[in-house]
Amino acid sequence: MRSFGRGSNSLKSTETMRLMLSVCCGIIFGLIIGISFPSSSLTKLNITSSIVSNFPIARDRNNVVSDQKPADPSIKIQNATDQLKIWVPSNPRGAERLPPxxxxxESDYYPRRLWGKPSEDLQSKPRYLVTFTVGIKQKYNIDAAVKKFSDDFTIxxxxxxxxxxxxxxxxxSKKAIHVSVRKQTKWWYAKRFxxxxxxxxxxxxxxxxxxxxxxxFDAKEYIKLVTKHGLEISQPGLDPRRGTTWQMTKRRGDREVHTTTEEKPGWCADPHLPPCAAFVEIMAPVFSRDAWxxxxxxxxNDLVHGWGLDFALRKCVDPAHKKIGVVDSQWIVHQGLPSLGNEGEAKDGKAPWKGVRDRCRKEWKMFQTRVANAEKVYFKSIGVDPSNLTSH
Incomplete structure (x- = not known):
């Protein structure tokens, strides 16, 4: 019995030794395999990512194996470039690529020096602008007119x-701004400058x-009056003894300003419309910044002389019959000298000024038709029948 017990124990010990030896061999073999096949070569064996992901080596931060292709450097550069591009739709047209x-x-007509500090260029900034469309024959008349305007006016x-x-x-004149283009009217200049x-x-x-x-006429007093009475479009009153056409623009001696008048019977279907109200002539208009x-x-448009424009000015202010007016206490004389008119061309035996006058009349009709047609198209576009509108 003792011999049998000793034999059993010896057998168990032998089996244990064999098992331990097998485990050790397995571990050693595994290490050899791991060393012989690094993670970078697993992909060469076409081992799928689903299998590789089950191995601890696939989860190692330093030995990550992925089925995605490495990022293309050119794509990163392109994305960075796109992010650095500027596009601001709210900028003025053509300036969308600039930072706001x-x-x-806006700009201005204030002259700058060619030297010194830019911040010291402007000792003053005039608040008002006066323009004259001139020929040398009216030099002394313009000299007298300019002297009525203070240093607070740009000439x-x-x-x-x-x-x-x-x-x-x-x-x-040395401080004034001069723009020269031959044989053009003030509205041609106004459009462009x-x-x-x-x-x-x-x-x-x-x-x-x-x-x-x-x-x-005194320019400072004129500014005070148009500001006081809230006139957005105005003109000085005209001496009623010298070449006036419209009752509306004749000077009245009993008031500072007026905004309405009575014309000839039948001329004004509506007392709030030109030429009985909301009306000044184009010879000497004055505009607020917003109205202009x-x-x-x-x-x-392609019109030159501006005839008929005075009937349409009312469209730019509301209510026009209150914000368009004539300043009576600061008045002028329309001398009616046809200097610019003589810049026309004599044709068919007609004097140059007659050809100019004919062009003025044609333009007036063209302008009236153009405005009427534009309004009809607009009202139809919003579903309104223009024939039902009594006045607008």
């Missing part, structure tokens, strides 16, 4: 005869003819 803070929506001369240096005898974003610094813009007598922005867009 560098976009200036801008549009020269239709090409003569500019001849004005240098006047000290004020009085853009609302350029004249935005000015509270009021005077767009005047050259043949105006200003003996009874609207009027400027209205004149963007």
């Amino acid at each position: 803070r560098i976009v200036a929506s 801008l001369l549009f020269h239709y005869d090409g003569k500019t240096t001849e004005w240098d005898e006047f000290e004020w 009085l853009h609302p974003d350029i004249v935005a610094p000015y509270d009021y813009i005077f767009i005047w003819d050259e043949d105006l007598g200003v003996e009874h 922005r609207c009027v400027w867009y209205m004149i963007q």
Whole structure:
């Protein structure tokens, strides 16, 4: 019995030793396999990612195996480039690629120096702008007119005869702005050189003819009155003894301003419409900054002389019969000198000014038709029958 017990124990010990030896061999074999086949070569054996992911080595941060292709560096560069591109739809048209803070929506007519610090260029900034469309024959008349405007006005001369240096005898002319294009009217100049974003610094813009007598006119007092009475579009009263056409624009001696009048019977179907109200002539109009922005867009067409424009100015302010008026206590004389008219061409035995006058009348009819047709199209587009509108 003792011999049998000893034999059993010896057998168990032998089996245990064999098992331990097998485990050790298995571990050693596994290490050899691991060393012989690093993780980078697993993909060469076409082992699928689902299998590889089950091995501890696939979860090792330093030996991650993925079925995705490595990122293309060129794609990263492209994405970074796209992010650095600027596109701002709210910027003015054509400036969408600029950062908003560098976009200036307005400019001005203030001259700058060629030297010194830019911040010290402007010792003053005039608040008002007065323009005259001029020829050299009216030089002394314009000199008298300019002297009625203080240093708070920028002086801008549009020269239709090409003569500019001849004005240098006047000290004020050296500070004025001169624009010269031959045989053009003030509305041609206004379209191109009085853009609302350029004249935005000015509270009021005077767009005047050259043949105006200003003996009874003071610009400072005029500004006070249009501000006091809230006139967005205005003109000085005209001396009723000199070449006036409309009752509305004749000076009245018993008041500061007026906004309505009585014309000839049948001329005004509505007392709030031109020429009985909401009306000034185009020889010496004065516009507020906001009113001019609207009027400027209205004149963007092929018309030259602007006849008929005075009947349409009312469309740019509301209520027009209160915000368009004539300043009676600051009045002028319309001299009626046809200097620009003589720049026309004599044809078929007619004097140059007659051809100009004929063109003026044709343009008036064209402008009226154009405005009427544009309004009809608009009202139809919003489902309104224009024939049902009594006035607008």
